[in-house]
């Protein structure tokens with residue numbers, strides 16, 4: 001008997017599937033709703049699966065009425081920055097129209113708690129570091145803009161209707177399930193750590209490093225890497241916050257520490273025993289030099305403290321999915 005049930009849109013994806021696993025461990029049934037365009041059916045193992053699109057409002061309402069979830073965790077989205085520049089319509093459609101369709105389905109069925117996957121991409125290139133939640137949100141690409149519009153929609157729906165929400169602004173999600181049940185897979189894979197591990201494993205000839213001339217300590221970009229298992233636990237905490245009547249809030253999910261690309265590659269070398277072959281390329285369009293969070297508000301509001309987000313644990317958990325052994 002499960003205490004409660006949550007609809008998890010995008011629950012067949014990378015962060016969604018890790019969260020679904022943790023929900024089940026916490027006694028909450030995850031009902032995964034995913035159209036499988038980027039999600040993976042084999043990652044849905046901790047509760048019922050319904051194949052569907054968030055743009056299909058009628059289907060969403062049927063699924064909510066059938067399963068009676070207490071809340072929705074909304075991961076389903078398109079999430080490639082570069083693609084969003086080339087094909088903005090896809091991003092406004094899936095991320096803005098899709099979220100609107102979901103919020104209307106919640107409103108019509110009386111689901112009054114929503115936890116939303118937002119992004120540090122909503123901040124653009126911040127004037128000041130670390131980034132706290134009061135930092136102006138000025139996204140520089142359509143992906144970040146669509147996430148920001150969705151945050152505004154949530155706030156406006158919460159003001160007008162009986163709806164409560166937590167928006168979670170992820171920094172750089174990475175790592176894999178510490179028990180080895182789930183890994184990181186994207187097709188195409190564009191993210192730094194998986195591509196570096198692919199290069200270390202010989203699956204691609206080398207990692208391209210986009211820019212060595214940034215105004216950072218070693219010239220490469222600095223990011224705040226947050227383990228997917230920590231992100232999963234923040235979603236459970238956000239649900240508990242709403243379930244006990246906590247207020248509407250947007251929270252950064254990061255560690256508060258930034259690491260350069262070269263620091264990440266050094267850790268991969270140390271943990272796997274394989275150097276990452278690299279070639280240096282020009283800067284990638286739209287990459288801010290450094291992004292890292294002030295993570296204090298999530299700690300104070302939810303009691304969120306990352307447990308797995310040191311670089312060594314990130315690499316230890318991620319490497320086996322690329323066929324790499326890790327040193328003990």
Ligand SMILES: O=c1ccn([C@@H]2O[C@H](COP(=O)(O)OP(=O)(O)O[C@H]3OC[C@@H](O)[C@H](O)[C@H]3O)[C@@H](O)[C@H]2O)c(=O)[nH]1
Nearest residue numbers: 079081119120121190191192195208209210221284287
């Ligand atoms: O092959 C690669 C990939 C990435 N990188 C660099 O590594 C850093 C991290 O890049 P990633 O692509 O992993 O992640 P980003 O920092 O671009 O995150 C962004 O994309 C994914 C979204 O979900 C995030 O919200 C957004 O901030 C960047 O400086 C990037 O230029 C490389 O040098 N080579």
